[in-house]
Amino acid sequence: MRGTLSDRMGAALLMAPLLLFLVLAYAWPFLGVVKWSVTLPTPGLGQYGALATDPLVQSVFIRTLRIALIVTLVSVAAAYAITVVWVRGSPAQRVVAEFCILVPFWISVLTRAFGWVALLSNRGLINSWLQSIGFISEPLALVRNEFGVIVGMTHFLIPFAVFPLASAMRSLDDRVLLAARGLGSSRMRTFWSVFVPMTRSGIIGSALIVFVFSLGFFVTPAILGGGRSVMIAELIYLRIFQSPDWGLGAAISVVLVLFVGALMALLFRYVRPKQLV
Amino acid sequence: MQQPGRAAEIKAIGIGKSFGSFRALDNLTLDIGRGEFLTLLGPSGSGKTTFLMILAGFVKPSDGRLFSDGVDITERPAEQRAAGMVFQGYALFPHMSVEANIAFPLKVRKKSAAEIKRRVGEMIERVGLKGHETKLPAQLSGGQQQRVALARALVFEPGVLLLDEPFSALDKSLRGQMQAEMKRLHQETGTTFVFVTHDQSEALALSSRVAIFNHGKLLQVGAPDEVYDRPANRFVAEFLGEINMLPLKGVRAADNGATGLCEDRAVSLRGNASIVGGNAILAIRPEYMSIAREAAIGENGIAATAIASTYLGAATKLDLTTRQGSRVTVSVPNEVAAAALSKGNSVWLTWPAEKGFLLPDGGQ
Numbered sequence: 001m002r003g004t005l006s007d008r009m010g011a012a013l014l015m016a017p018l019l020l021f022l023v024l025a026y027a028w029p030f031l032g033v034v035k036w037s038v039t040l041p042t043p044g045l046g047q048y049g050a051l052a053t054d055p056l057v058q059s060v061f062i063r064t065l066r067i068a069l070i071v072t073l074v075s076v077a078a079a080y081a082i083t084v085v086w087v088r089g090s091p092a093q094r095v096v097a098e099f100c101i102l103v104p105f106w107i108s109v110l111t112r113a114f115g116w117v118a119l120l121s122n123r124g125l126i127n128s129w130l131q132s133i134g135f136i137s138e139p140l141a142l143v144r145n146e147f148g149v150i151v152g153m154t155h156f157l158i159p160f161a162v163f164p165l166a167s168a169m170r171s172l173d174d175r176v177l178l179a180a181r182g183l184g185s186s187r188m189r190t191f192w193s194v195f196v197p198m199t200r201s202g203i204i205g206s207a208l209i210v211f212v213f214s215l216g217f218f219v220t221p222a223i224l225g226g227g228r229s230v231m232i233a234e235l236i237y238l239r240i241f242q243s244p245d246w247g248l249g250a251a252i253s254v255v256l257v258l259f260v261g262a263l264m265a266l267l268f269r270y271v272r273p274k275q276l277v
Numbered sequence: 278m279q280q281p282g283r284a285a286e287i288k289a290i291g292i293g294k295s296f297g298s299f300r301a302l303d304n305l306t307l308d309i310g311r312g313e314f315l316t317l318l319g320p321s322g323s324g325k326t327t328f329l330m331i332l333a334g335f336v337k338p339s340d341g342r343l344f345s346d347g348v349d350i351t352e353r354p355a356e357q358r359a360a361g362m363v364f365q366g367y368a369l370f371p372h373m374s375v376e377a378n379i380a381f382p383l384k385v386r387k388k389s390a391a392e393i394k395r396r397v398g399e400m401i402e403r404v405g406l407k408g409h410e411t412k413l414p415a416q417l418s419g420g421q422q423q424r425v426a427l428a429r430a431l432v433f434e435p436g437v438l439l440l441d442e443p444f445s446a447l448d449k450s451l452r453g454q455m456q457a458e459m460k461r462l463h464q465e466t467g468t469t470f471v472f473v474t475h476d477q478s479e480a481l482a483l484s485s486r487v488a489i490f491n492h493g494k495l496l497q498v499g500a501p502d503e504v505y506d507r508p509a510n511r512f513v514a515e516f517l518g519e520i521n522m523l524p525l526k527g528v529r530a531a532d533n534g535a536t537g538l539c540e541d542r543a544v545s546l547r548g549n550a551s552i553v554g555g556n557a558i559l560a561i562r563p564e565y566m567s568i569a570r571e572a573a574i575g576e577n578g579i580a581a582t583a584i585a586s587t588y589l590g591a592a593t594k595l596d597l598t599t600r601q602g603s604r605v606t607v608s609v610p611n612e613v614a615a616a617a618l619s620k621g622n623s624v625w626l627t628w629p630a631e632k633g634f635l636l637p638d639g640g641q
Contacts, residue, residue, distance in 0.1 A: 175368035181355045182333050182362040182439075183382040183429065193381075197372040 033250045040247035047251035064231045068214035071153045075210045079161035087169040104159050113223040116152045144226030152224040161206040168202025208267040284312040284469045285345050285436030292341035301327040303493045314470045316480040319490030329473050334358045361430030361438040367422045369414040376410040382433040400428040420451045437469040477517050489513050511636050521605045525559040544577040547630040558636040565632035566607040568617050569625045578627040583617045
């Protein structure tokens with residue numbers, strides 16, 4: 001934080017609307033949620049106790065973590081490959097990569113989820129094509145299960161994984177890569193033992209962003225999971241709008257927010273916010 | 278470049294490089310001898326770094342061939358040439374310790390763990406980095422990073438070591454220290470060193486030969502005293518240090534040199550009479566000129582008026598104007614400068630016949 005006092009006041013003024021909005025739209029309602037979690041249906045920590053013992057809640061938590069982990073691994077790996085092309089490719093390659101990264105942002109998450117249903121369902125494009133060429137006789141179960149959820153989420157999250165990686169790759173000193181090759185290292189070896197380790201902060205940032213996003217995913221798992229692959233956000237929705245069991249729903253929300261908060265704290269210990277954009 | 282432990286001999290024939298319509302390097306032919314310390318000197322954009330990158334294999338020449346120990350390596354990629362290279366800014370691997378940085382070229386060559394440990398240990402000792410083995414580059418001072426870069430580039434005993442302005446980030450005292458160290462490493466390893474700099478004093482101090490570049494052309498190659506005392510043209514003369522230039526008329530060949538008229542006085546030159554007939558420029562380095570009360574008959578000398586002085590500590594730089602209006606700078610003992618300024622300001626400038634040389638009149 002440099003600058004004179006008036007500079008800092010100016011910065012504070014510029015940030016004030018966002019802060020106010022965050023307090024009014026998130027912090028205040030969240031306090032209400034915390035209150036529900038310890039008052040409904042009866043005051044006390046009973047809902048948290050139930051959370052720790054309820055096998056359904058636990059299986060949803062474990063599934064959510066598993067899906068989030070797989071989605072993170074696949075998204076970051078795919079984003080890494082795209083980003084290498086985007087940042088270090090030829091001008092023509094860069095244009096193509098940029099197009100692939102930006103287009104998904106223009107299409108709504110709902111449209112994309114239904115697009116995947118159209119592709120992956122039993123009578124969808126992929127199954128009918130595989131059947132028509134005689135490769136399979138029965139349709140493959142590609143959707144309404146974890147696989148469908150993972151495909152849809154990965155597709156949604158890859159572009160978000162790109163930016164921290166791009167920032168890390170852009171700030172990398174080309175001479176270090178030249179030095180590695182000049183010292184006798186093949187392109188492959190230079191990539192794995194110099195380029196990848198040097199973009200470590202980008203990988204961490206990218207992975208944490210995708211992971212945190214995946215934990216709270218709602219629309220994509222609800223549509224592509226078809227009720228059979230419920231994740232935490234959907235469970236909260238079911239508890240609050242269908243059971244209705246507001247206390248448990250609220251307790252799950254609080255645990256999720258605390259968990260994500262802890263992950264963000266970890267993220268900022270390793271990576272400066274500036275490196276994420 | 279291919280036999281470890283043996284200095285390479287490099288031959289560049291007609292090397293040229295164009296980037297689009299820009300001619301970065303033009304028709305360069307140069308032999309680099311086994312174990313020599315060659316400096317490529319020139320202003321930025323002169324082609325010296327392009328040539329270094331061509332030697333390293335990072336840049337493919339547009340024309341010409343490059344030979345190492347008689348083998349054509351023009352098409353050989355950088356990782357197979359494996360010239361040791363020290364970059365401007367060092368380009369150390371930031372995520373590796375000092376030890377791991379130095380071990381890298383050996384690991385890439387699949388040396389045994391025992392051999393790597395031994396050679397890295399020796400190298401660390403040699404460049405004086407003992408006690409810093411496990412530190413990361415960011416934890417080292419500029420001079421220490423420089424040593425890591427040198428150690429990493431020398432540990433696999435390359436036939437040639439390429440250095441791209443390695444000292445540009447160091448302060449002056451550290452620079453001198455690193456220069457001495459590099460000279461010592463050159464003697465100890467016996468490897469061919471090719472060193473790029475735009476600092477003429479560094480070039481003269483370190484090299485066995487200096488190659489001077491400008492606008493993509495190699496202008497002159499020679500031992501430091503050769504290029505300093507007998508520059509091939511005006512650019513080289515001016516780039517290597519301060520120089521006084523006086524118009525010389527009626528240049529004629531004479532015994533062992535030439536004579537001509539400088540400010541209406543006959544002056545003679547010994548050893549360098551490349552331009553004979555008509556007019557030329559007589560060039561003399563400031564430190565070869567002296568202040569005298571008068572010039573003896575037959576001695577080179579012109580009359581001048583002292584106009585300003587700059588105290589430099591060990592000596593004083595004196596600015597003078599000749600009778601015909603040429604500006605001259607000389608470097609003289611402090612008391613001589615004081616006397617010249619106080620004594621009605623009119624003095625004689627003299628110089629030995631062998632210290633003057635001729636440059637073409639006008640142009641380059």
